[in-house]
Amino acid sequence: MHDIDQAPIANPQTVNVDGLGCHSGKEQMLSAAKSAGKSETLDQYAKDYPKGPHDQPQSMCPAFGSLRVGLRMRRTATVLSGSACCVYGLTFTSHFYGARRTVGYVPFNSESLVTGKLFEDIREATYKLADPSLYDSIVIINLCVPTASGVPLQLLPKEINGVRIIGIDVPGFGVPTHAEAKDVLAGAMLKYAIGEAEQGPVQAPRHGKNEKPTISIVGEVFPVDPMTIGMMLEPMGLAAGPVVPTREWRELYAALDCAAVAAIHPFYTASLRQFSAAGRTVIGSAPVGYDGTESWLQNIGVATNTPQDKIDLAKNRILPAIKAALSAAPIKGRITMSGYEGSELLVARLLVESGADLRYVGTACPQTQWSDLDREWLEAHGVHVQYRASLEQDLAAMREFKPDLAIGTTPIVQAAKQATIPGLYFTNLISARPLMGPAGAGSLATVVNAALANKGRFEAMKDFFTGVGEGHTSGVWEAANGVPQDRPEFKDYTKRQVIKLMKMKKAEEMI
Numbered sequence: 001m002h003d004i005d006q007a008p009i010a011n012p013q014t015v016n017v018d019g020l021g022c023h024s025g026k027e028q029m030l031s032a033a034k035s036a037g038k039s040e041t042l043d044q045y046a047k048d049y050p051k052g053p054h055d056q057p058q059s060m061c062p063a064f065g066s067l068r069v070g071l072r073m074r075r076t077a078t079v080l081s082g083s084a085c086c087v088y089g090l091t092f093t094s095h096f097y098g099a100r101r102t103v104g105y106v107p108f109n110s111e112s113l114v115t116g117k118l119f120e121d122i123r124e125a126t127y128k129l130a131d132p133s134l135y136d137s138i139v140i141i142n143l144c145v146p147t148a149s150g151v152p153l154q155l156l157p158k159e160i161n162g163v164r165i166i167g168i169d170v171p172g173f174g175v176p177t178h179a180e181a182k183d184v185l186a187g188a189m190l191k192y193a194i195g196e197a198e199q200g201p202v203q204a205p206r207h208g209k210n211e212k213p214t215i216s217i218v219g220e221v222f223p224v225d226p227m228t229i230g231m232m233l234e235p236m237g238l239a240a241g242p243v244v245p246t247r248e249w250r251e252l253y254a255a256l257d258c259a260a261v262a263a264i265h266p267f268y269t270a271s272l273r274q275f276s277a278a279g280r281t282v283i284g285s286a287p288v289g290y291d292g293t294e295s296w297l298q299n300i301g302v303a304t305n306t307p308q309d310k311i312d313l314a315k316n317r318i319l320p321a322i323k324a325a326l327s328a329a330p331i332k333g334r335i336t337m338s339g340y341e342g343s344e345l346l347v348a349r350l351l352v353e354s355g356a357d358l359r360y361v362g363t364a365c366p367q368t369q370w371s372d373l374d375r376e377w378l379e380a381h382g383v384h385v386q387y388r389a390s391l392e393q394d395l396a397a398m399r400e401f402k403p404d405l406a407i408g409t410t411p412i413v414q415a416a417k418q419a420t421i422p423g424l425y426f427t428n429l430i431s432a433r434p435l436m437g438p439a440g441a442g443s444l445a446t447v448v449n450a451a452l453a454n455k456g457r458f459e460a461m462k463d464f465f466t467g468v469g470e471g472h473t474s475g476v477w478e479a480a481n482g483v484p485q486d487r488p489e490f491k492d493y494t495k496r497q498v499i500k501l502m503k504m505k506k507a508e509e510m511i
């Protein structure tokens with residue numbers, strides 16, 4: 001018999017095989033990718049999507065962001081190149097979120113990866129797909145392993161039979177969040193569209209060119225928000241332009257052909273770089289709440305050389321309605337909030353203006369100049385703003401501030417509910433509703449107040465379930481068989497095994 005500490009590891013090879021992916025082996029992947037010719041791309045990602053204060057937020061596979069943008073575009077085929085398990089997860093998630101398109105996949109094995117056959121397979125698949133009667137563009141996304149192996153998507157033809165080919169690397173070890181992965185694809189498409197516009201005339205928008213100068217909107221927003229923005233801009237002689245990421249290729253030209261750009265979501269660094277390269281002024285923040293709308297309209301007016309009397313007209317038309325909506329739907333209670341969509345600071349502003357005692361807002365996205373106005377406003381109102389927030393920081397904020405409502409990601413909401421604190425999922429319940437103008441103020445208050453009113457129900461449930469057991473005793477047990485016993489020695493054993501495996505891996509890395 002072995003002492004429990006000396007027990008052999010069953011199959012150390014499995015650790016090596018399974019060790020490359022989003023859950024481990026990141027440094028190896030990164031250095032493999034760099035030595036396989038991806039240094040330039042990865043260095044640009046490191047600049048566009050700075051990490052820290054910790055390594056990477058805990059979030060879904062980043063490639064989902066690019067995949068979702070591709071799947072939402074008309075006449076666009078989206079093809080993944082990556083490990084089957086990653087493709088399975090990404091396909092599942094896309095259909096869970098209602099994708100109505102097929103996800104393309106070019107499979108590989110070690111041999112086709114090492115010999116370069118994978119690239120030939122991708123090339124062949126792209127040629128087969130490139131039917132101009134079906135598609136305007138084909139997006140090919142290199143996931144972690146093909147990026148680390150240097151599969152050179154940049155060598156694909158730029159266009160086949162008139163169908164544009166966009167190849168991008170979206171590895172989990174280079175792009176921190178799925179939000180920023182949306183930017184990787186949107187930025188690549190804008191760059192391509194600028195190149196086309198420089199060559200000569202391009203396709204007009206589906207409903208014709210807007211007669212007024214437009215403000216392009218960067219960031220996925222609730223469908224009614226662009227209409228609200230258009231209504232607010234109207235007194236200034238301006239109109240709302242397309243939303244980037246666009247839903248159709250030809251909208252890219254219309255987006256570029258704007259008077260100014262509204263960076264509603266501030267993390268679209270690569271896309272905003274393309275707009276700046278096209279000579280467009282970028283304005284941060286958004287028309288959210290009273291103060292936010294007032295300063296946003298002023299900044300848009302100045303950027304578009306609109307006379308002050310027209311800017312004032314726009315403000316006078318909308319601000320009283322926003323004030324009325326805010327005071328008609330006050331929020332009373334202490335709240336902590338976090339999310340990974342990129343709109344967290346905007347929602348936070350609206351909560352504060354609605355009267356909420358907001359103490360903390362965490363976002364998985366990085367700090368950029370486009371969120372400075374929102375951060376400064378929130379900090380001036382006593383809110384702690386945490387960029388690249390980790391789950392641990394979000395949980396610590398909840399413990400410290402003991403809110404009446406915790407808005408956040410799934411694990412935050414779960415932890416809140418366990419602590420008898422009402423919780424709301426940011427992605428499903430907060431970011432899927434209007435934010436701008438009077439509609440935003442009323443809509444947010446409805447859902448938040450309903451959740452705040454749930455405190456009594458949580459307490460009643462806690463009373464009801466008290467004593468049914470938790471941890472190793474949770475569940476329904478036959479009294480005759482007794483309640484399960486805690487086995488701390490089993491937990492210690494497993495913990496020691498994991499530590500041992502990690503040490504082995506570390507030692508192998510150093511060889």
Ligand code: SF4
Binds near residue numbers: 020022086089171
């Ligand atoms: S592609 Fe996504 S799921 Fe696959 S290893 Fe990379 S980060 Fe993980």
